[in-house]
Amino acid sequence: MTPSILLVDDIPSNLRILYESLNGRDYRLLIANGGAQALEIARRSHPDLMLLDVMMPDLDGFDVCRQLKADPATATIGVIFLSARDAAADKVRGLALGGVDYVTKPFHPEEIAARVAIHCTILRMDRELASRNRQLELVRDRILSSMTEGVVGLDAGGQVEFANPAATALLGAAMLDLPLAAWQPPDLSETVGRVLGGQDQFTVAELDLAATGTAPLPVELRVAAINARPLPAPASPRPPADPAGQPHPGGGDDPADAPGAGGAVLVVRDLRERQRVAAALAETNNALRQSHRELKVAQMQLIQAAKLETVGQLAAGVAHEVKNPLAVIQLGMDFLEQTLTLDQTSATVFADMQQALLRADTVVRGLLDFSRERGLDLTPDSLNRLINVSLQLVRHELVQRNIKVITELASALPEQPFDADKMQQVLLNLFMNAMHAMERDGTLRIATGLHRLRDEELGPQARAAGFLGGDLALRLLIEDSGPGIAADHLDRLFDPYFSTKPMGEGTGLGLSVTRNIVNLHRGSIDIGNRDSGRGARVVLLFHADAAPLPPTRDGATSIAAAVAGEPAPATAQSVSSPPTEVPRGEETHPAGG
Amino acid sequence: MEKKRILLVDDEPALTRMLRLNLEQTGRFEVREENQSTRALATAREFRPDLIFLDVMMPGMDGDEIAEHLEQDPRLCQVKYVFLTAIVTKRETGRGTAEISGQTFLAKPVRREELLQVVDDLLGL
Ligand SMILES: Nc1ncnc2c1ncn2[C@@H]1O[C@H](COP(=O)(O)OP(=O)(O)OP(=O)(O)O)[C@@H](O)[C@H]1O
Ligand SMILES: [Mg+2]
Numbered sequence: 001m002t003p004s005i006l007l008v009d010d011i012p013s014n015l016r017i018l019y020e021s022l023n024g025r026d027y028r029l030l031i032a033n034g035g036a037q038a039l040e041i042a043r044r045s046h047p048d049l050m051l052l053d054v055m056m057p058d059l060d061g062f063d064v065c066r067q068l069k070a071d072p073a074t075a076t077i078g079v080i081f082l083s084a085r086d087a088a089a090d091k092v093r094g095l096a097l098g099g100v101d102y103v104t105k106p107f108h109p110e111e112i113a114a115r116v117a118i119h120c121t122i123l124r125m126d127r128e129l130a131s132r133n134r135q136l137e138l139v140r141d142r143i144l145s146s147m148t149e150g151v152v153g154l155d156a157g158g159q160v161e162f163a164n165p166a167a168t169a170l171l172g173a174a175m176l177d178l179p180l181a182a183w184q185p186p187d188l189s190e191t192v193g194r195v196l197g198g199q200d201q202f203t204v205a206e207l208d209l210a211a212t213g214t215a216p217l218p219v220e221l222r223v224a225a226i227n228a229r230p231l232p233a234p235a236s237p238r239p240p241a242d243p244a245g246q247p248h249p250g251g252g253d254d255p256a257d258a259p260g261a262g263g264a265v266l267v268v269r270d271l272r273e274r275q276r277v278a279a280a281l282a283e284t285n286n287a288l289r290q291s292h293r294e295l296k297v298a299q300m301q302l303i304q305a306a307k308l309e310t311v312g313q314l315a316a317g318v319a320h321e322v323k324n325p326l327a328v329i330q331l332g333m334d335f336l337e338q339t340l341t342l343d344q345t346s347a348t349v350f351a352d353m354q355q356a357l358l359r360a361d362t363v364v365r366g367l368l369d370f371s372r373e374r375g376l377d378l379t380p381d382s383l384n385r386l387i388n389v390s391l392q393l394v395r396h397e398l399v400q401r402n403i404k405v406i407t408e409l410a411s412a413l414p415e416q417p418f419d420a421d422k423m424q425q426v427l428l429n430l431f432m433n434a435m436h437a438m439e440r441d442g443t444l445r446i447a448t449g450l451h452r453l454r455d456e457e458l459g460p461q462a463r464a465a466g467f468l469g470g471d472l473a474l475r476l477l478i479e480d481s482g483p484g485i486a487a488d489h490l491d492r493l494f495d496p497y498f499s500t501k502p503m504g505e506g507t508g509l510g511l512s513v514t515r516n517i518v519n520l521h522r523g524s525i526d527i528g529n530r531d532s533g534r535g536a537r538v539v540l541l542f543h544a545d546a547a548p549l550p551p552t553r554d555g556a557t558s559i560a561a562a563v564a565g566e567p568a569p570a571t572a573q574s575v576s577s578p579p580t581e582v583p584r585g586e587e588t589h590p591a592g593g
Numbered sequence: 594m595e596k597k598r599i600l601l602v603d604d605e606p607a608l609t610r611m612l613r614l615n616l617e618q619t620g621r622f623e624v625r626e627e628n629q630s631t632r633a634l635a636t637a638r639e640f641r642p643d644l645i646f647l648d649v650m651m652p653g654m655d656g657d658e659i660a661e662h663l664e665q666d667p668r669l670c671q672v673k674y675v676f677l678t679a680i681v682t683k684r685e686t687g688r689g690t691a692e693i694s695g696q697t698f699l700a701k702p703v704r705r706e707e708l709l710q711v712v713d714d715l716l717g718l
Contacts, residue, residue: 323702324608331615331705335611338705339618357702
């Protein structure tokens, strides 16, 4: 676009010289012969540049310039003063009024032409810059107003200079009207104030405004840009703090004296979404914890099952290898007893051999029993009843050994799914262990009850079985007054074949079998020493809300599943052990030992 | 009275010998031992026993496989048989024998009286 230049002088000859200096150089030239006319043309035609004579009778050049600059419509016109007055004070005055140049008369036409050319170039560049700035501002405004995060510009004094719509929505217009010092909550203004004041090392403050009256929402507030120049935001609902701020479209101002130097930009984020996500996460986490716990229990059961599998195979092998020779010896002895006439000594030898044979058979049978504790025949039963029945079976031995029994059985315990035979095996094992530990004289204490578990009382076995602090459990305590258990034996008790009993008296399988059975009931058994006094303390836990397990018919009572390695007839699965083996039921043994 | 014929199939010769000695000692039975499970069927066809003792776990052919073949053989399907096993415990067989889906099991180690009792029961003596 051709630059337009207004030439102003009250002396026509001067005007002609100016005109001739610039004519023919691709300018649009306008002419005014006095100050008033200059203003009129300037307002109407918006020239880019004005060559303005200072001394004019109606209105001098300085007054014209002042009026131009006061009117936003003409303020951008570049003014070059022309004057015969060449005092420095005059030049300074002209430039202070907003003139871009000051040329003293008489001037050389070439000089005028050169200066005008330079100022036109500057003007063009200024305009380009301004239009690019406007574009950038538009983009910025679009970004700012489409952001879900609020953006607030503060000046060094803590006044809000601008805020995007999201910030206004989140913090509330009322709060943005207030100076920083009055923001709620107080620690918010304090924190931001400290950062603004450059006193603090940190540059990020996170504050929850949940409790503020002005901000009804929980928000996070971050001081994003310290000491950066806040952006003047034309699209902002907030007017600039200083209305007289220089309206330079070119924005050529020095950051050091910009009004917002030392201020900050705050980023305000709505925390509701994050809280929702956090809540969802917590929920997922809980579900995960739960399934982890179930997994762990399942894993323990798997490990247990795998162990049993191995032991089962081993047991089958050993049983086969041992039982055949036992059978040979047995039948051989039976045959010899029939055919020989034995004297007294030989008869004793035979009886001893028969005893030894029985003992060997018992050991192998124990091993087989051990290997097949892998399924339960569950029926609702009362733990107290099982305890009473089992006690009856050892009553005679307890009396003989002069062992006192104290039972503290909680009344009204709910019935739970138990395999009665297997649980009796468990209880007998534990009672026998206690009796053997005490040998003679002593006290056996048996207590049952529903118990809310505390985390710190959980033993390793209880943890492994998936019990957690806070769980409600059916608890059985068995305490004796024997010597207790040596520290270095504590973690070997459940190992198969671990026994401190003399050869031939203990198989060391009792507690492994016991633990397997208890675990199959989804329970746990921990053994330690009593806190006070001498003796061992056995803690059995069962889930009080134990959902009945699906009854396993293919487990302990089936021959096919009992031992891997020996294929039994395929139809043998429904066979169950004779229920008459172990007396059960209170009728046969009236309670009260 | 004609002696009842009993075939003993077990891979352990000492065991079949002890069984035979105990059975023969009563003077009431004629007994044959077979320690090769794979030859059990041939021996049975030739010996024509009234009763067969079958070890469950044997190399070559298992007791229940032999039993299956016995039942499919028209000349042998009437023959009674008893399983001998090391794996079924006394507890499971009750006293002496167990009936498991129609099959009789005898747990090792077996006593002489149990043995004779089972034989008498099965042969209806
Ligand atoms: N109440 C107890 N007091 C002291 N030590 C115990 C007690 N219960 C068990 N033990 C120790 O744990 C070991 C293992 O017990 P476990 O029941 O597994 O086998 P056992 O009793 O030795 O043999 P079996 O059960 O075949 O008679 C015992 O030998 C004993 O040393
Ligand atoms: Mg024991």
